[in-house]
Amino acid sequence: MKQRWFTFILFLSVIGTSNDVVAQSYANEVAKTLKKQILSEAAWAIKQEAITVTAQSSSRSAGGKHDFFSEGDYWWPDPQNPTGPYIQKDGLTNPEIFVAHRLAMIRFSRIIGAFASAYKLTGEKKYAIAAVVHLKAWFSDPATLMNPNLLYAQAIQGRFTGRGIGIIDTIQLMEVAQGILVMQQAIEPSILKTIKQWFTDYLTWLTSHQYGKDELNAKNNHGTCWVMQVASFATLTGDKKLLDFCRERYQTVLLPDQMAIDGSFPLELARTKPFGYSIFNLDAMTMICQILTVDGHDLWNYKTGDGRSIKKGIEFLYPFVADKNKWPFKKDVMYWENWPVAQPFLVMGANAYHNADWLNTWKKLEHQPNVEEVIRNLPIRHPYIWLN
Incomplete structure (x- = not known):
């Protein structure tokens, strides 16, 4: 009897080791694919000066110098009332809105993502030291x-000085938070404590202010992105209560309420940019699984009672990402030609399910997009730092 039990334990050990080895091989493959890019981006980043929200401001902002400000993308002056409240044109971006703070945050994310990737790849502390200047x-x-x-994010002239919907703008801080985790052993403890306190304060605001509550309860990708970024920031701060809340939210609200039985996202398909929004929401849900799957919590293999799962979502969308010509729904009104790129759901899904086809498709797609709309909706641009 003891011999049988020993054999069984040994078998489980071998299986666990095998899975770890396979996962490591996928991480190594990602590193190999991105090595040249990682080192090039780090060389660029190390030359950059720190630029924050205080570098530029807008007279249309109701906030102060230190307040992030952005404006709703799809809101335009009313031709019938040029000085009156803006009107909406869903899916059509107004090129005159204030985007300087958003671009500064994206730049910040790119810099920290580049440093963290290079630090993880090489172990050289110079990247962490350079990152601290920006942090x-x-x-x-x-x-x-x-x-x-984010009291003043995605404001609408003549209507709102800020909105809960603007909280989606800080998905750009996710790779900052993850980059800090990757480099934290090389960051001075007192500095690290101050940085983590900022994220603790921001999490308090996200979970207590009405804007945060509004975004939490959003039915589409906005609700997904609230959970995604809260999970990311709570991982950095070690807030287990919030992490458990995010897991439950994914299992009981996001997955059953947003995903159809076939793995599609009907609320995203109903938008004027159904392809881009479907990709974006799947990326976000995939990252929730990547962030929140730890020992004892496996979101990758979680299924609802009727079979909805993140794997089903990837399997639904993958054929259209591999060959966009197969897309059976209407085309996006803008940026149709710019999607897909090297989507996070491909590489994270490949790593989770050991799917070589998904990884190979990810390898072939664009890893350094230069279209602003694509960059804004691709907050995970440094996948290597997310793979353990």
Whole structure:
């Protein structure tokens, strides 16, 4: 009897080791694919000066110098009332809106993502040291820091000085948070504590202010992105209560309410950019699974009672990402030609399910898009730092 039990334990050990080896091989393959890009981006990043929200401002903002400000993308002046409230044109981006803060945050994300990727790849502390300059500028320097809230994001002239919907803008801070985790052993403890406190304060605002509550309860990708970024920031701060809340939210609300039985997202398909929004929401849900799957919590293999799962979502969309000509729904009104790129759901899904086809498709797609709309909706641009 003891011999049988020993054999069984040995078998489980071998299976676990085998899975770890396969997962590591996928991470190594990602590193191999991105090595040249990682080192090139880090070389660029190390030359950059810190630029935060204090570098530029807009007279249309109701906030102050340290407040992040952005405007609703799809809102335009009313031709019938040029000085009156803006009107909506869903899917059509107004090129005159204020985007400087958004671009600064994207730049910040790219810089920290580049440093963290290079640090993980090489182990060289110079990347972490360079990253601290930017981290301090955004999170601790009184002259340049950003206030830990989004009271003035995605404002609409003549209607709102800010909206809960604007919280989606800080998905760009996810790779900052993950980059800090990757490099934290090389960051001075006192500095690390201050940075983590900023994220703690921001999480408090996200979970207590009405804007945060509004975004949490959004029915589409906005609700998904609230959970995704809260999960990311709570991982950095070690907030287990919030992490458990995000897992439950994914299992009981996001997956059953947003995904159809076939794996599609009907609310995204109903938009004027159904292809781009479907990709975006799947990327976000995939990242929720990547962030929140730890020992004892396996979201990758979680299924609802009627069979909805993240794997089904990837299997639904993958054929159309591999060959966009097969897309059976209407084309996006803008940026149809710019999607897909090297989507996170492909590489994270490949790693989770050991699917070589998904990984090979990811390898072939564009890893350094230069279209602003694509970059904004691709917050995970440094997948290597997310793979353990």
